[in-house]
Amino acid sequence: MKQSERGDAAQPATFGPGGPLKGRAAVPGDKSISHRALMFAAMAAGRSRIEGLSEGGDVRATAEALGAMGVGIARRLGGWDVDGVGAGALLQPARALDMGNSGTSTRLLMGLVATHPIAATFIGDESLCRRPMDRVIAPLSRLGADVAASAGGRLPLTLRGLSGAVATEFRLAVASAQVKSALLLAGLNASGTTRVIEPVPTRDHTERMLKAFGADIETGAMEDGERLVSLKGEAELTPRIVAVPADPSSAAFLIVAALIVPGSEIRLDGVGVNPTRIGLFETLRAMGADLTFENPRDLGGEPVADIIVRHSPLEAVDVPPEVVPAMIDEFPIFFVAAAFARGESRARGLAELRVKESDRIAAMARGLRAIGAKVEEAEDGLAIEGSGGDPLPGGATVASELDHRIAMSFAVAGLHCRQPLTVDDMTPVETSFPGFTATLRALAAA
Numbered sequence: 001m002k003q004s005e006r007g008d009a010a011q012p013a014t015f016g017p018g019g020p021l022k023g024r025a026a027v028p029g030d031k032s033i034s035h036r037a038l039m040f041a042a043m044a045a046g047r048s049r050i051e052g053l054s055e056g057g058d059v060r061a062t063a064e065a066l067g068a069m070g071v072g073i074a075r076r077l078g079g080w081d082v083d084g085v086g087a088g089a090l091l092q093p094a095r096a097l098d099m100g101n102s103g104t105s106t107r108l109l110m111g112l113v114a115t116h117p118i119a120a121t122f123i124g125d126e127s128l129c130r131r132p133m134d135r136v137i138a139p140l141s142r143l144g145a146d147v148a149a150s151a152g153g154r155l156p157l158t159l160r161g162l163s164g165a166v167a168t169e170f171r172l173a174v175a176s177a178q179v180k181s182a183l184l185l186a187g188l189n190a191s192g193t194t195r196v197i198e199p200v201p202t203r204d205h206t207e208r209m210l211k212a213f214g215a216d217i218e219t220g221a222m223e224d225g226e227r228l229v230s231l232k233g234e235a236e237l238t239p240r241i242v243a244v245p246a247d248p249s250s251a252a253f254l255i256v257a258a259l260i261v262p263g264s265e266i267r268l269d270g271v272g273v274n275p276t277r278i279g280l281f282e283t284l285r286a287m288g289a290d291l292t293f294e295n296p297r298d299l300g301g302e303p304v305a306d307i308i309v310r311h312s313p314l315e316a317v318d319v320p321p322e323v324v325p326a327m328i329d330e331f332p333i334f335f336v337a338a339a340f341a342r343g344e345s346r347a348r349g350l351a352e353l354r355v356k357e358s359d360r361i362a363a364m365a366r367g368l369r370a371i372g373a374k375v376e377e378a379e380d381g382l383a384i385e386g387s388g389g390d391p392l393p394g395g396a397t398v399a400s401e402l403d404h405r406i407a408m409s410f411a412v413a414g415l416h417c418r419q420p421l422t423v424d425d426m427t428p429v430e431t432s433f434p435g436f437t438a439t440l441r442a443l444a445a446a
């Protein structure tokens with residue numbers, strides 16, 4: 001069920017001190033890669049097969065929207081078959097596309113619709129309706145798409161695309177893989193070459209997967225160090241088999257849980273370790289984490305490894321600004337790790353966190369203070385004085401604010417508090433990590 005349909009059935013849950021975390025856990029398929037696998041398979045004429053797809057609410061929103069535009073998507077024998085229509089062949093949806101809680105679904109699908117001669121209305125839950133869409137509306141309008149949005153460039157909005165768009169060059173104003181990907185998706189059905197210049201590199205799953213689907217795409221560094229992605233339009237993608245790695249952003253919660261609970265040692269197999277995604281793992285290592293990658297290998301163009309992590313005393317760290325894009329979704333759980341480290345950790349340059357599923361700077365500062373951590377909030381970051389490995393007091397109820405990553409971060413923090421804490425609503429977790437609470441409890445009970 002998407003959050004926009006859910007009503008008010010909040011599910012509070014309590015997390016408290018218990019035993020060390022031990023054993024292995026399965027981590028769901030990468031959410032970013034899953035969205036892209038569905039969309040590129042939709043743009044390839046013929047049947048593709050996806051193994052390991054995320055089955056959380058966000059990726060289901062993408063699948064249902066593509067289904068409403070004529071793409072055949074069915075779960076068979078533990079994987080997903082996608083009957084793609086080819087670039088340019090999406091059909092006019094008969095109903096509004098419900099994006100639930102998912103920014104990636106919204107922005108990437110807006111890109112796809114922009115170069116199809118159809119009109120689509122995008123709706124979403126309360127959290128998604130607060131998030132800025134101007135960052136895609138403005139460049140897609142340059143391609144000729146017509147967008148009627150709610151105040152402030154927000155959802156609900158209706159986007160009318162066109163066929164025969166002429167490709168152009170874009171320079172990203174915000175470091176955003178979603179904007180980059182929206183423009184490349186639009187470029188698939190434009191004539192000529194789409195060029196996207198990124199001043200700061202962001203996750204590159206779109207580039208890797210488009211290449212694997214047979215697109216004519218090139219990436220390279222420009223003289224000033226900026227990154228340029230060029231994609232030839234009117235692309236004919238070839239259907240293929242896609243294997244989706246386990247999501248490093250989901251693995252992050254289990255990893256930090258094992259690091260902060262004394263005596264823990266866990267193993268997570270087949271996790272994506274794409275360099276544009278592992279800023280948190282590098283930062284944790286710099287803090288002293290015993291975190292190793294075994295059996296590094298390639299899975300359909302994406303690097304993966306088995307991750308072994310053991311409880312470790314953590315030292316405070318200043319997160320270097322250049323690492324921020326590679327750990328953009330991991331700041332909530334990084335702040336939890338910092339709250340148990342020795343010394344003051346600082347991270348700045350995080351203004352984007354204020355426009356995610358919640359204002360993640362404010363939500364984390366409030367919740368961490370409520371459980372007894374010392375936190376100083378800045379407009380674009382946080383400073384946290386850690387406990388030096390001691391448990392925090394806990395004993396409070398914290399708000400997940402329609403944000404899966406806030407909910408999971410406090411669930412983990414509760415494992416090393418003196419008094420159990422309550423997360424007021426765990427339902428948002430279903431968007432990216434169905435079964436998270438059971439997975440965490442099984443590791444702690446092993």
Ligand SMILES: O=C(O)C1=C[C@@H](OP(=O)(O)O)[C@@H](O)[C@H](O)C1
Binds near residue numbers: 177179181328352
């Ligand atoms: O492209 C993607 O799949 C994503 C990019 C990031 O968003 P931005 O591009 O808006 O930073 C990230 O926060 C989001 O969870 C997924």
Ligand SMILES: C=C(OP(=O)(O)O)C(=O)O
Binds near residue numbers: 103104329356357405
């Ligand atoms: C920001 C996130 O996702 P999205 O933008 O797709 O809602 C996230 O998963 O942390």
